[in-house]
Amino acid sequence: MSEVANPSCVAIIVAAGRGTRAGGPLPKQYQAIGGEPVLRRTLRLFATHPQITAVLAVIHSDDSVRFADTARDLPKILAPAFGGATRQASVRAGLEVLAAASCTSPDLVLVHDAARPYTSPDLISRAVAAAQAADAAIPVLTVTDTVKRVDTDGIVVETLDRAALRTVQTPQAFRFEALRAAHAAAAAAGVETLTDDAAVMEWAGQSVATFEGESTNVKLTTPEDMTRAAGASFADLGDVRTGTGFDVHAFGPGDHVMLGGVAVPHSAGLVGHSDADVGLHALTDALLGALCDGDIGAHFPPSDPQWKGASSDRFLAHAVEKVTTRGGRIAHLDLTLICEAPKVGPHRDAIRAAISLITGVPLARISVKATTTEKLGFTGRREGIAAMASATIRLPFAEEAEG
Template sequence: MAKIAAVIVAAGRGTRAGDPDLAKQFRPIGGQSALRRCLARFAGCGLIHAIQPVIRAGDEGPYREAAEGLSLRGPVHGGDTRQASVRAGLEALAGEQPDIVLIHDAARPFASNDLIARAIAAAPETGAAIPGLAVTDTIKAVDRHGHVGETLDRSTLRAVQTPQAFAFAPILEAHRRAAREGRNDFTDDAALAEWVGMQVRVFEGESGNIKITHAEDFMRAEAMDWAALSDVRTGTGIDVHAFGPGDHVWLGGLKIPHSQTLTGHSDADVGLHALTDALLGALADGDIGSHFPPSDPQWKGAASDRFLKFACDRVAERGGRIAHLDLTIVCEAPKIGPHRDAMRQSIARIAGIAVDRVAVKATTSEQLGFTGRREGIAAYATATIRLPWS
């Protein structure tokens, strides 16, 4: 069986993407960096034996966050050009001696498992295979004055993507030869392979395998990410806790001074408990009591942000995203209004979503019922999530 390796090139700065302080491969798309998406995709492919990331010196911190929990080789530092960075990755794999190597840009975070499999399957035919898309627009060659020189036959043209797949030994030698001869002007690895006489085969690429280059590409990527999550679900949660002696209450992850406290096995944060149940309900994954039973002493006095974070992680594990969280708190006191925005920020931080996706409202029960008698607080929550359709 062929031994397959992959080089993930993530050593560029991506200044055209509009953020001078954070390279584009570390910027988030749907809560995950572009690099994390790439690394996770290749790490989850059972056909690949070794994954070699290439990063820029100084990017070790954001790289560690992107690579957390994934089975990867230690990163190596890239060079001043993409070509130099690819060669650094190939040299790092030389001791592994893989049969085939895939070379992929971290700026393409949406490569699918099918595309990776097609790349691996296409490589053995000639030792070099690249994904390409047929060009649908009319293409014209122009001179330096902007005058049309000729109209090209688009039937012979392809827009080329990554991952590009090569027999390992020949592509490594091609990179070494280019370095020896001072050639550093190749725009992709296929061009370098052509230069040394390799026959490059083109296989079908993917329209969704976009390259993140400019700021507007991130907006397109976000839209693509949401569009892929077509299973929209809503869950509701309700929680109630009684008052007891004390000097504060926990609400929405905040410690709020009050003449009483809420009693319960944990910190009795009714807001976070209701939100936790709403998310678990949207997932059809039990309720807070089934995951954190009050009979279990380890949850005695536990901070409820742990419960909400658990539910949010369950959404992420299903490949989903939280679209909106809506919390209503019912009580006569304390006053919620002065703390509303801080609660929204607290919930957004725990859930890992933007604060404009969190609503916190408050009302009284007009002195009716147990809340009207100031015996406790109730909370009602709704969670909207989006999952991949299955």
């Protein structure tokens, strides 16, 4: 089989599952590892690889808004396809979207699990090379444990020869038209339960080559997997930094105040160029301070009319993106709201949940407290609300301070 010079290669990222075995309030691909969704890590691996032409995620139809937030500002990301009831149906949907959307279909396609966020650039390069050499090729690992076959009662029937056994990973690599034809044939025959794309090619009578996988290219499946992944993510980021933030807004006309992303009923509102959310403003400054990257006014000047009445979650999300762009993670956020009224306690959990949603930081790493000034000062006179925040982030040691 002849190789194509400079082949076009699209990565299909399968992200339509619900991932219920991983636990948590979100599908596992949208859960955060060190402050960044699993799916974003996976998308970025392929989107920044020089041999990948484009990246197509196949998502659940309920996740359009969530996916848009997750993939924001990444290069080479196509509009997502919607998956089916099975993994096989989801990949087929992605293939058909690529065939319909392009004047010329891609030469090669890699199919990868969204929940494998630790694939290396070298493995992606090996996959592309393997797809040029064969219609189908998959990354594999040799089996090091003894493997037994058991019956329905759990009794050992035989010991298998592990020399001929391999465990299989993704990205699996294919000639585009060969994989599309195999999927179409399987669907026409009513075969819908094949568990990976290599199995689809095998069913269609195609041979499947193998290439070397990676032991670190694990698939996140259980809550324990997610915990270990989060720990490993932080362990690699040894440059620990802390920033602080402070903000004040005066009361004015209104019937609620925005505190930490939550609309809290009150007899007055807060006056500001944006929505005057003192909590989110203080957290934004804390993150920017940890990055040594100015303050909220430098990034969102009040003189700019586009920020008039803006929702402050945009400011905090911008600061979070600054951290992740520099290869960092948010380790901890602490917010203190200072006011005589309204009472913060009844809204504390809602505020923590809102901050978690904006930042991707787990609830266990977000603290929200409230205090008064014992009726002293402007907050004691009920003239406004103040907020203090601190943010702890972790960056790679490779990042050096200027000067």
